[in-house]
Structures are given as structure tokens and as C-alpha cells.
Amino acid sequence: MTTLFFATDVHGSDICWSKFLNAGKFYGADRMILGGDMTGKAVVPFVHQGGKNYRMTLLEQVFDATNEEELADLIKRVRSRGYYPYLTNPDEIAELEKDPDRVSVIFLAEVLKVVQQWMDLADKKLEGTGMKIYCSPGNDDMDEVDEIVRSSKHVLLVEGQVIQLDDHHEMISSGWSNRTPWDTHREEDEDQLKVRYEAMTSQLKNPHNSIFNIHVPPHKSNLDEAPELDKNLRPVLAGNSMKPVGSTALREAIEKVQPLLGLHGHIHEGRGTSRIGKTLCINPGSMYEQGTLLGTIVRLGKNKIEDYVLTTG
Numbered sequence: 001m002t003t004l005f006f007a008t009d010v011h012g013s014d015i016c017w018s019k020f021l022n023a024g025k026f027y028g029a030d031r032m033i034l035g036g037d038m039t040g041k042a043v044v045p046f047v048h049q050g051g052k053n054y055r056m057t058l059l060e061q062v063f064d065a066t067n068e069e070e071l072a073d074l075i076k077r078v079r080s081r082g083y084y085p086y087l088t089n090p091d092e093i094a095e096l097e098k099d100p101d102r103v104s105v106i107f108l109a110e111v112l113k114v115v116q117q118w119m120d121l122a123d124k125k126l127e128g129t130g131m132k133i134y135c136s137p138g139n140d141d142m143d144e145v146d147e148i149v150r151s152s153k154h155v156l157l158v159e160g161q162v163i164q165l166d167d168h169h170e171m172i173s174s175g176w177s178n179r180t181p182w183d184t185h186r187e188e189d190e191d192q193l194k195v196r197y198e199a200m201t202s203q204l205k206n207p208h209n210s211i212f213n214i215h216v217p218p219h220k221s222n223l224d225e226a227p228e229l230d231k232n233l234r235p236v237l238a239g240n241s242m243k244p245v246g247s248t249a250l251r252e253a254i255e256k257v258q259p260l261l262g263l264h265g266h267i268h269e270g271r272g273t274s275r276i277g278k279t280l281c282i283n284p285g286s287m288y289e290q291g292t293l294l295g296t297i298v299r300l301g302k303n304k305i306e307d308y309v310l311t312t313g
Contacts, residue, residue, distance in 0.1 A: 001306060002166045005029035007295035008215070008265030009286035011140070012040025012082035012111070017118050019293040019313055021125050027297050027311070031165055032131060034155075035265040036138015036175030036186075036215035037286075038118075039111050039145060040082040043103070046074070048089040056085070080291045084110035108142060115145050119152040126154040134158045138175035138215040138266065139184040158213075160196070162203045168302050169260070170210045172200035177216040177266055178247040181233055193249035201257050208278075209303060210259040217264040218251035220244045221274045223283035226267050254279050261298060261305060271310065284310055 005023050010016040024032045046054045046065075054065045056074060058081070065071035075085045086106060088096075096103050122133060136159040137145050149157045156163075158173040165171050174196060176186045188196075197214075204210050217223040224246030228236040235241075245267065254262060254276045262281035264270075271285025271294060284294045293313050299306040 002031060002169065002300045003027070003029045004031050004033060004165075004211075004263075004298045004300065005295055005311075006033040006035065006213075006263045006282070006298065007284060007293055008035025008263075009037045009138070009268055009288060010034075010082070010293070011037055011286070011288045012079075012084065012114060013288040013291060014076075014079040014114075015291040016082075016288050016293045017121070020295075021122055023293070023295060023311075023313070024131050025129070026313075029297065032133045033171075033213055033263060034133055034135045035213065035263065036136055037140040037265065038135070038137055039115065039141050040084055041140070043084045043086045043107050043110055044078050045093060046071070046085055046087045047093060048087070054087070058083070079114075081289050084114065086110060108144065111142065112144055112148060115148045119148055119155055122155050123153050132156055134163060134171070134173065134213070136173040136175040136213060136215065137186070139177040139180065139186040141175065142185050160200065162200055165211065166300070168206070168209055169300055170204055170206065171213050172197070172204070172210065173213040174200070175215040178245075178249070180245075181229055190247065190249040193247055194252065197249060197253040201253060204257070207257045207259060210257070210261075212250075212254065212257075212259050212262040212279075214247075214250055214262065214264055216250060216266045217246040217270060217283050218254055218262065218274075218276060218281060219246040219248045221246055221251065221276060221281055223264055223270040223272055223274050223281060224267050225270060251276065254281070260300070260303075263296075263298075273308075273310075280305055280308070282308065282310075 133155045225242040227239040228241040228243045268286040270283040284296045295311045298308040
């Protein structure tokens with residue numbers, strides 16, 4: 001029997017990454033799988049106010065640091081929520097307001113710096129354990145992330161690959177999604193996703209015993225319900241109107257191949273399980289901003305799933 005631990009959409013949260021690295025040992029997992037969207041969404045400026053004083057705004061609240069200890073605490077708070085602290089001054093802020101392209105350069109640099117820190121931490125904590133992490137960056141992750149992941153000894157980049165997890169189970173992986181309103185880094189049309197999935201499923205030796213580690217959930221699976229947006233990208237009915245936004249190409253692939261298990265993410269509020277024919281699909285959801293790691297443990301038998309549970313930690 002092989003025990004998997006899967007989590008996804010950690011979105012740059014240091015505390016969630018640390019919890020993920022500890023989860024394998026804590027839950028007794030044999031294999032660890034990290035779904036897409038590793039990286040965060042925004043830089044938070046810490047503006048120098050003179051002396052040892054800094055000011056930053058987080059979620060419309062203003063916070064002041066008057067010494068190095070307070071500054072370190074605020075930086076830790078920002079990193080725990082998945083944002084990137086950036087120490088700056090009023091003059092640079094004025095320049096950045098006139099030059100959005102430079103803001104993008106700063107954001108990319110901060111993202112890649114943290115990804116490197118995460119890979120270094122993984123290599124340090126997992127050294128000598130024999131544990132590997134299977135990772136496929138998601139639609140929110142820049143292309144530049146891949147090269148850093150490839151440099152890790154213990155985090156394996158598995159996008160587009162067929163991986164032999166154990167004697168009986170293969171896994172396909174992809175972090176690409178169908179089109180979103182946000183025009184993110186790794187999204188494409190459904191016909192392109194279909195080609196992407198077929199390139200992997202055609203290599204499976206035992207399709208019915210395989211695992212689909214696919215970032216986006218299948219369409220109309222109850223794992224892909226997200227707030228409906230109007231033309232201005234605002235939630236309809238204050239977020240109370242929901243609609244399925246998963247991939248039709250993925251649903252078609254699951255219906256055709258009938259793998260043993262589907263592991264998904266992308267829709268943070270889509271936590272739960274669903275059956276598509278004989279396939280169990282799981283979305284553990286995400287609460288990265290709260291520093292809570294949501295995940296799932298799945299125990300695989302030779303031709304079946306022995307048991308599974310959604311975790312909160």
C-alpha cells in the first residue's frame with residue numbers, strides 16, 4: 001500500500017510551505033505531491049519613515065514598525081499570508097507609480113527569490129529521508145519558476161510527465177488551466193488542453209490504476225464552483241451566484257480513461273470529493289492566507305483506493 005499526501009495552492013505562504021514539508025513525516029506518507037500555484041500574488045511595500053521606522057498597508061490596515069523586532073514581525077506576517085515584503089522609500093514609491101513595468105520586475109525578482117528559498121529549505125529538511133516532492137507549477141506561476149524547481153534535489157518538476165509512483169500506479173501531471181478572467185501565465189483553450197492530456201494518457205501502461213494530478217478540476221464536478229463575475233470582474237449577487245469553471249477537456253479525459261484518482265485544486269473554495277464514473281476526484285481547497293494548510297491523504301491499494309481523508313493543519 002502507498003500513502004500519498006497532496007496539497008495545492010499554497011500561493012507563497014511561508015507557513016504553509018513549512019507545514020507541507022513536515023506533512024510527509026507527520027501523516028506517514030510515502031509520496032508527497034504539490035499541486036499548482038506555488039507563488040504569491042502581490043508585493044507589499046514597507047516604506048521607510050526615517051530612522052528605524054517603516055510603514056506598510058496590509059488589507060487596508062496601516063501598520064508601523066518602530067524598531068528591528070517590530071519590522072521582523074510585520075515581515076513574517078506578510079510572508080505568512082503569501083505576499084512579498086519590499087523595503088523601499090517615498091522617493092522610490094513615487095518613481096514606481098510612474099513606471100508599472102518596473103513594479104513587474106520587482107515582483108518577479110521577489111517571487112523567484114522566495115521560490116529559491118523554498119527549494120533550499122526543502123533540500124535541507126528532506127536530506128536523508130528518501131522523500132521526494134512531485135511538483136507541477138500552476139496557472140499563477142511564472143515560467144521562470146520551473147528552472148529553480150529543476151535545481152532542487154528533492155522537489156521534482158513533473159509537468160507533462162508520466163511518473164511511476166510505485167509498482168502499480170502511474171501519475172500524469174499538469175498545472176495548466178482552461179481560460180480564466182485573469183489571463184494568467186499557464187492557461188489555454190480546451191482543445192489545447194485536450195492535446196496536452198492525450199499526450200500523457202497515451203503513454204499510460206495501466207490507465208485504470210493511474211492518478212491524474214491536474215491543477216484545474218473537471219467541469220461540473222462540484223469541485224469547480226466559483227463566484228460568477230460580471231463584465232467588470234465583480235462578484236454577482238455579492239458572491240452568492242456560483243458557476244462551474246472547471247475544464248471540459250479534463251472531464252472528457254477522466255470519463256474516457258477512468259483513472260483511479262484525480263487530484264485537483266485551482267478553485268480554493270472547491271474543497272471536497274466527487275465521483276466521475278469510477279474515478280474519485282479530490283480538491284482539498286486552500287486557506288493559505290490564514291496560514292492553514294488544507295490537504296488530503298490517500299492510501300492506494302493495488303487496484304483500488306483503500307481510504308482517504310481531507311486534512312486541515
